[in-house]
Amino acid sequence: MHRALAPMNEAARLVLGIETSCDDTSVAVLECGRTLRSHLIAAQDHRLYGGVVPELASRAHLELLPTLVTRALHEARIAPGELTGIAVTRAPGLVGSLVVGVAFAKAYGLGLGIPVTGVNHIEAHLHSAALEHGPSPWPAVALVVSGGHTELVEVRGFGDYRWLGSTRDDAAGEAYDKVAKLLELGFPGGPEIDRCAAVGRPDAFVFPRPMLDRPGLDFSYSGLKTAVATALRGHGDPPYPAALIDDIAASFQAAVVDTLVVKSMRAIAATGARALNLGGGVACNRELRRRLAAECESSGVALRIPAPRLCADNAAMIALVGAWQFERGDAPDPDLDAIAALEESGLPIPRE
Ligand code: KG4
Ligand code: ZN
Numbered sequence: 507m508h509r510a511l512a513p514m515n516e517a518a519r520l521v522l523g524i525e526t527s528c529d530d531t532s533v534a535v536l537e538c539g540r541t542l543r544s545h546l547i548a549a550q551d552h553r554l555y556g557g558v559v560p561e562l563a564s565r566a567h568l569e570l571l572p573t574l575v576t577r578a579l580h581e582a583r584i585a586p587g588e589l590t591g592i593a594v595t596r597a598p599g600l601v602g603s604l605v606v607g608v609a610f611a612k613a614y615g616l617g618l619g620i621p622v623t624g625v626n627h628i629e630a631h632l633h634s635a636a637l638e639h640g641p642s643p644w645p646a647v648a649l650v651v652s653g654g655h656t657e658l659v660e661v662r663g664f665g666d667y668r669w670l671g672s673t674r675d676d677a678a679g680e681a682y683d684k685v686a687k688l689l690e691l692g693f694p695g696g697p698e699i700d701r702c703a704a705v706g707r708p709d710a711f712v713f714p715r716p717m718l719d720r721p722g723l724d725f726s727y728s729g730l731k732t733a734v735a736t737a738l739r740g741h742g743d744p745p746y747p748a749a750l751i752d753d754i755a756a757s758f759q760a761a762v763v764d765t766l767v768v769k770s771m772r773a774i775a776a777t778g779a780r781a782l783n784l785g786g787g788v789a790c791n792r793e794l795r796r797r798l799a800a801e802c803e804s805s806g807v808a809l810r811i812p813a814p815r816l817c818a819d820n821a822a823m824i825a826l827v828g829a830w831q832f833e834r835g836d837a838p839d840p841d842l843d844a845i846a847a848l849e850e851s852g853l854p855i856p857r858e
Contacts, residue, residue, distance in 0.1 A: 530819040630824050642808075
C-alpha cells in the first residue's frame with residue numbers, strides 16, 4: 507500500500523474521471539491519486555454490427571453518463587459537491603464520443619465550480635499500471651496495445667516521454683478483430699482468439715513475423731491478416747471446423763505475440779529500462795502476459811500489467827493522470843475540446 511499523502515493541489519483530492527473515447531462509457535472517483543473510491547465501466551454492445559458504430563457509440567455515452575456518474579458518486583459515498591476536480595479524456599478517439607464526454611465534464615464542472623482537466627487517452631494507458639502496482643521505477647518502457655494503437659514509449663517520468671515505435675498500419679487489437687472476423691468468431695475478436703488459441707497448435711501454420719528482421723521498433727500487422735486469409739482459402743468456405751479455427755488462432759497469436767515480445771525486449775535493452783508497463787485491451791491476452799513474464803523475469807525487469815479492467819479503456823486511468831495534472835498545477839484550459847487524431851492532440855511524446 508502507498509501512503510495516502512494529502513495532495514499539494516486541492517483539485518487533485520477527489521477527482522471524477524470520465525472516459526468516452528470509443529465504445530466504453532466509464533466513470534471513476536479517485537482519491538489523492540491513489541485510492542479508487544468507485545469505478546464503473548459500461549461496455550456497449552456493437553456485436554450486431556461487427557465493429558463499433560461511431561454514431562451509436564456517442565448516443566449511448568450521452569444516455570449512460572448521467573446515470574453512471576450518479577452511481578459512481580453513490581458507490582464512493584460522496585455528494586457531488588465534495589468532488590474537487592474532473593478529468594476527462596479529450597483525445598484521441600472517435601470525435602463524436604469524445605465530444606459527449608468533454609461537453610458533459612465541462613458542464614458538470616461549471617455547475618459544481620470545480621476545475622476540469624483534459625487527459626490524453628494514450629498517456630493514461632502508459633500509466634494505468636500505477637493504479638495497482640504503485641509508482642513505476644524509471645526509466646520504463648510502456649507498451650500500449652489496443653484496438654486503435656500499438657505504441658512503444660520510453661517513460662522517464664510523468665510527462666517525460668520518448669516515442670520508440672508504432673504500428674505502420676493495423677493496430678495489434680485491430681488485427682485480432684479482423685482475423686476473428688475471417689474465422690467468424692464475432693466482435694471483439696481478441697478474447698475469442700485468446701480462448702481458441704489456448705487449445706490450438708501455435709506451429710500448425712507458419713505466419714510471418716512482420717518487421718522482426720528489421721532494425722527499429724515499429725510494427726506492421728496488415729500483412730499478417732492477409733497471410734491468414736490466404737491460408738484459409740485452401741479450406742473451403744466458413745463455418746470452418748473447430749480444430750482449424752483453433753490452429754489458425756494459435757498460429758496467428760504466436761506471430762503477434764512474438765513481434766510484441768521481441769520489440770518490447772529490444773526497447774528495454776535500448777533504453778536500459780527497469781520496468782515494462784502494459785496497457786490497452788490486448789494486454790489482457792494470456793499468451794502475451796505469459797511470454798512477457800518469462801522474458802522480464804530472466805532480464806530482471808519489473809513487469810507491470812494491470813488487471814484486465816484497467817488494461818482496457820477505463821476512467822480510473824483518466825482520473826489518475828488528471829490528478830497528476832492537477833498536482834503539477836496545470837492551468838484549466840478554457841478552450842478544452844475533443845481532438846480525434848493523436849498527432850493533433852498535443853501529447854508531449856516527441857516522435858523522432
Ligand atoms: O483498450 P481497448 O479496450 O479499446 C481500444 O481499442 O482503445 O482494446 C480493445 C482491443 C480489441 O481489439 C480487442 O479485440 C482486444 O483489445 N482484446 C484482446 C483481448 N481482449 C481484448 N486481444 C487479444 N487478447 C485478448 N484477451
Ligand atoms: Zn484505449
